[in-house]
Amino acid sequence: MIKKIVSILILIASVSIAKAQFANTSWKGNFNLPDSTQMILQFKTDSLLLNYPDGSAFETMSFKISNDTISILKLNGQSPCSYSDTATYKIGLKDKKLFVSSLNDDCPERVSAWPADGLERVE
Numbered sequence: 001m002i003k004k005i006v007s008i009l010i011l012i013a014s015v016s017i018a019k020a021q022f023a024n025t026s027w028k029g030n031f032n033l034p035d036s037t038q039m040i041l042q043f044k045t046d047s048l049l050l051n052y053p054d055g056s057a058f059e060t061m062s063f064k065i066s067n068d069t070i071s072i073l074k075l076n077g078q079s080p081c082s083y084s085d086t087a088t089y090k091i092g093l094k095d096k097k098l099f100v101s102s103l104n105d106d107c108p109e110r111v112s113a114w115p116a117d118g119l120e121r122v123e
Helices: 002-022 108-113
Strands: 025-032 036-043 047-051 057-066 069-077 087-094 097-104 119-122
Touching: 025 108, 047 069
Parallel strands: none
Antiparallel strands: 025 036, 025 119, 036 047, 047 057, 057 069, 069 087, 087 097, 097 119
16 A cells, blocks of 8 residues: 555656646747747646747647656647647657657647757747
8 A cells, every 4th residue: 555655656746847847948949830930839837838939829738748748738829730639749858959759649730840850948
C-alpha cells in the first residue's frame, strides 16, 4: 500500500514538474501556416497561445503535459482543426530548442505546421 502511494505521489510530482518547466515560457519559430510565418508559442499555466510577433492571436489551446507528451485541444483560432479532437505530441528540449512531433493528431494542417528545426526560447 505504501509503495502504491509513493508511486502515485512521484507520478503527480513528475507531471507537475514537467508542466512547471514550460509554464510562462515563450518560444519562437517559423510555423507553416501554410507559408512559413514566424510565430510565438506561449505556455501559460493552463493555456497555450500561438501568436504573431505583434501579439495578435492565431490560436488558443488548452494543454496538459505528462513526461515528454503534451496533449492539446483547440479552444479558438484560425486553423481548420476541430475543436473536439485532442492532439498528442512528443516534446523535447535539445540544444536549447523545443522540438514538437506528432504522436496522434487528426488535423494534418496542425501536424505539418510545427517547425522541423525547433523553437527557440524567447527570454
